[in-house]
Amino acid sequence: MITVEQIAAAGVVGAGGAGFPTHVKLSGKADTVVINAAECEPLLHKDKELILHQTEILVEGLARAMQLVGATHGVVGIKKKYIHVIEVLCPKLVTGMTIASLDDVYPSGDEFILVYESLGRVIPPGEIPLSVGVVVMNVETACNVAAVPTKPVTEKFISVAGSVEHPSTLRVPLGTSFNDCIKATGGTTITDPAFVVGGAMMGYLENDLSKPVTKTTGGIIVLPQDHFVVQRKRWDWQKTVRVGRTACDQCSFCTELCPRNLLGHPIEPHRAMRSLGFNISARSDVPGTIFCCECNLCSYCSCPEGLDPKNVCAENKRRLLTNKQRWEHPLFRPERAGQQMINRKTPTTRLIQKIGLAGYPNKAPLEDHLLEVQSVVLPLRQHIGVPCIPVVHSGDRVQVGQPIAKRPITDGKPALGADIHASITGTVIEINQESIRISV
Ligand code: SF4
Numbered sequence: 001m002i003t004v005e006q007i008a009a010a011g012v013v014g015a016g017g018a019g020f021p022t023h024v025k026l027s028g029k030a031d032t033v034v035i036n037a038a039e040c041e042p043l044l045h046k047d048k049e050l051i052l053h054q055t056e057i058l059v060e061g062l063a064r065a066m067q068l069v070g071a072t073h074g075v076v077g078i079k080k081k082y083i084h085v086i087e088v089l090c091p092k093l094v095t096g097m098t099i100a101s102l103d104d105v106y107p108s109g110d111e112f113i114l115v116y117e118s119l120g121r122v123i124p125p126g127e128i129p130l131s132v133g134v135v136v137m138n139v140e141t142a143c144n145v146a147a148v149p150t151k152p153v154t155e156k157f158i159s160v161a162g163s164v165e166h167p168s169t170l171r172v173p174l175g176t177s178f179n180d181c182i183k184a185t186g187g188t189t190i191t192d193p194a195f196v197v198g199g200a201m202m203g204y205l206e207n208d209l210s211k212p213v214t215k216t217t218g219g220i221i222v223l224p225q226d227h228f229v230v231q232r233k234r235w236d237w238q239k240t241v242r243v244g245r246t247a248c249d250q251c252s253f254c255t256e257l258c259p260r261n262l263l264g265h266p267i268e269p270h271r272a273m274r275s276l277g278f279n280i281s282a283r284s285d286v287p288g289t290i291f292c293c294e295c296n297l298c299s300y301c302s303c304p305e306g307l308d309p310k311n312v313c314a315e316n317k318r319r320l321l322t323n324k325q326r327w328e329h330p331l332f333r334p335e336r337a338g339q340q341m342i343n344r345k346t347p348t349t350r351l352i353q354k355i356g357l358a359g360y361p362n363k364a365p366l367e368d369h370l371l372e373v374q375s376v377v378l379p380l381r382q383h384i385g386v387p388c389i390p391v392v393h394s395g396d397r398v399q400v401g402q403p404i405a406k407r408p409i410t411d412g413k414p415a416l417g418a419d420i421h422a423s424i425t426g427t428v429i430e431i432n433q434e435s436i437r438i439s440v
């Protein structure tokens, strides 16, 4: 049996989102491990491709995770529409493992929604899945756990979609530039492209294509500059406030369709919008915004006026966190989850149409060979936790898989994080405070 320290030394973190170090998650005790294969961000397909191509590895990673946390039940949460993937996966599952068939709705990959839809358990606001006896891991993370200790994390799977010649899921060395990823798909098909990293709903605009793929990068979507998604991501705070203050009619659709509200959590984005009329800077306590998962459903889809309640909630949330305010949740109503959810889920097909992605190929088949690159840049901080400390020097020759940066030691123990390894064989060209560059 592997140990959690071996998982940390292999550099395994959540392969998406904030990238929480996996060894910390697997240090807890839970009765169930849920694999998050919902993959609800439009046009991204890496998880399904990984299940199809690394089925046994995924199952091994799930089994190891179950063993470490003492779970007797392992669940793969996947949308029921992916029949061909489920048909491949089902025969490989072993005793104690099942599939949870999810509706094709957004955001079914939010772990609060996933745990509810898979197990019927409602995680209380501000808590983590462990509070209801569950550990959630994504597909790629489970595959990385299966490779410990033989193979540390040196590669990443990433979907590249939108206006590119051949939308694909690539297997690339960590630290590969976004530019190299896009070139590997045949390049862009438009003259003035914009680049969304991480997903159309929750990702961000990136202008610098020399930036590297990290352990948490899940996708790159290429879109025209005038595309709805690009335009919305360009809104600044002044516009959010100006338009929101004047046009919000308090219809409360944003709240009625908010997935966290539907779970009974005390988040009501329409109230956050109302606060704009009372000068938000003087009101830092809009109830419940701290529980917003920033899924963007309210801003991109629910609001009939096209306003931006998500960023109003997110701004409030940041303010609350900065002021170390914690909203106690007397209004938490978990019994609401079953009542409201069924009729108010947002179908992904409707979402895709609404945000202008219906015309793009909605598949990204795996190119199952490791992309060859000439150089990589490995940030010392790629996820939640502290930056790693380099253990190599400029000019050193390094082999793929060799540790090049390690967690600092504080109070005699490694700090929160995960070690970093060379993702290609080559020479360390540059080390600075932020990253290590290696060239072949
Ligand atoms: S849905 Fe839009 S208009 Fe309605 S309350 Fe929310 S922000 Fe205001």
Ligand code: SF4
Binding pocket: 254, 257, 258, 259, 260, 261, 267, 269, 291, 292, 293, 294, 295, 296, 297, 298, 299, 309, 310, 313
């Ligand atoms: S972004 Fe909007 S819909 Fe999503 S959790 Fe936050 S308030 Fe709710």
